[in-house]
Amino acid sequence: MTEEMNMDEVKEYGEGAHVTGVVTKVEEKSVTVEIAGAPFDGVIPISELSSLHIEKAADAVSVGDELELAITKVEDEAYVLSKRQVDAENAWDSLEEKFESGEIIETEVKDVVKGGLVVDLGVRGFIPASLVEDHFVESFDDYKGRTMTFKIVEMEKEKNRLILSHRAVVQAQNEQKKEAALSEIQEGDILDGTVQRIASFGAFVDIGGVDGLVHISQISHGHIESVSDVLKEGDEIQVKVLSVDRDAERVSLSIKDTLPGPWENIEEKAEVGSVLDGTVKRLVAYGAFVEILPGVEGLVHISRIAHEHIGTPQEVLEEGQSIQVKVLDVNPQEKRISLSIKDLIEKPQEAREENFSYEMPEETTGFSLADVIGDQLKKFQK
Known part of the structure; x- marks a missing residue:
């Protein structure tokens, strides 16, 4: 504070007052600001700089930054200030509107913590692991610094509690794709698909936002014992649409109807x-x-x-x-x-011998076959 300042210009501020301050010094654990018209400078402890945990003050502000601040305490010719408090007050009204309207929020993931992700929306927002994606994620290590879209699913201003979900955004987008795809799919269409899931009775295939079922009887022209003997998750295949039930959102598919028939050639x-x-x-x-x-x-x-x-x-x-x-x-x-x-x-x-001609025994009586037959004929002629 300059000594030349006219005493008439000096303003007294009490606890709870909102002031504008310009950063004049940034130390590791605190920031000094000059407040226009105030008799002395203010100090922002590192814990009051952000709703998120930061290691050093320089991670949040720089010299020359103009900040909206709240006075939390006046002591020893210095104001103790909070940037975090003002940010939160300004944020809650806006967040409440976004929550009620279901608006999608795009922001950067500031940190990965045990159990989920953290974002800064003026207040600390938490995304539980179960609400990050619509599928299992083994590690979130590479999510820090990633810009993602979220919906607010729970908020309590009194408890400073803000829960968000990226999974809700993904599911809403998938539902829109599904509705669009179902309106376009027609019986008899030949489509490209990706095997999503194998079951004992068949395979579920993604055909562009819609999962259709290929029953085990429609996989191959020949009999198969197990679906997994023929297909695996991730396989790219062609399928024919057998039927579409848009009300029940069911699509029946066939792989074998896209293959040459077994009797062909x-x-x-x-x-x-x-x-x-x-x-x-x-x-x-x-x-x-x-x-x-x-x-x-x-x-x-x-x-x-x-x-x-x-x-x-x-x-x-x-x-x-x-x-x-x-x-x-x-x-x-x-x-x-x-x-x-x-x-x-x-x-x-023995079967071969049945086809042989009749042969006389090796021992004979001296009579020929003609003689024997001739004698027999004579008997009938008498």
């Missing part, structure tokens, strides 16, 4: 005369159905199972059995394939 994949590996799928009275390609089954008629006569296919085969078959006929129009097992099995000795 079947005559090339299962040429007549070729030998293929197969699996017995069903046994019926008239034969066995064998899967020779994913989604393609052929029939081995009971007469083509074994060389010897069998009463039922179960006498020779069982469901799930791996076998080799020969392709006898292919009818792509009717989606029928005729197969044979016995054509790949060597005919037993």
Whole structure:
């Protein structure tokens, strides 16, 4: 304070008064300010500089800064001042309006603390870990200094309590995307998607803000035991929209409908005369159905199972059995394939002998076969 100041210009300030001060000195734990018209300077303790914890005063202010301050105490020809108190008073009214309107606030993350993030909105704002993202975050270390958007979800001025959420912003944005996507998706559309989650009954696929379900029966033309045998989270795939229920926000999808059908070019994949590996799928009275390609089954008629006569296919085969078959006929129009097992099995000795001509025993009576037949004919002629 200059000694030349006219005594008429000197103003007396009491506790609670708001003043404007200019920073003249910045020390590690305090700041000195000159207050226009005051008889002496004021001091701001480091704890009163910000609503957040700071290590040194220079982190918050610099020499020459003009600050709005509140006098908290007058002692020893000095004013004890608070910047934090004025900032909070100015902030609460604005924050209350933002809370009531649901306005989105954009601000910088000032600190990462145990349990969440901290921002400075004139008052200390806290974002619990559970309200940072809409997914699990293992570490928030790289969030400090990041500018993010928030909504106020809880506030109590009396307790100086301000809780914010970034997750609420993300969820609101996702809901808007979902509504827009649902209005555009049509049955029959072929879309790109990303596998989001695997379940025992199918896979949930993100198709641009909307999660649709691919039932396990719609994943492949062939039978699959487990969804995870075919898909994993993060897979980029194509899907066909089977149905859209906008009221229930449900979309049914198919992967197999985007793939070539199992019977496409079947005559090339299962040429007549070729030998293929197969699996017995069903046994019926008239034969066995064998899967020779994913989604393609052929029939081995009971007469083509074994060389010897069998009463039922179960006498020779069982469901799930791996076998080799020969392709006898292919009818792509009717989606029928005729197969044979016995054509790949060597005919037993006794079966071969059944086809031989009748032979006379090595020991003979001296009569020829013609003689024997001739004698028999003579008996009928008498």
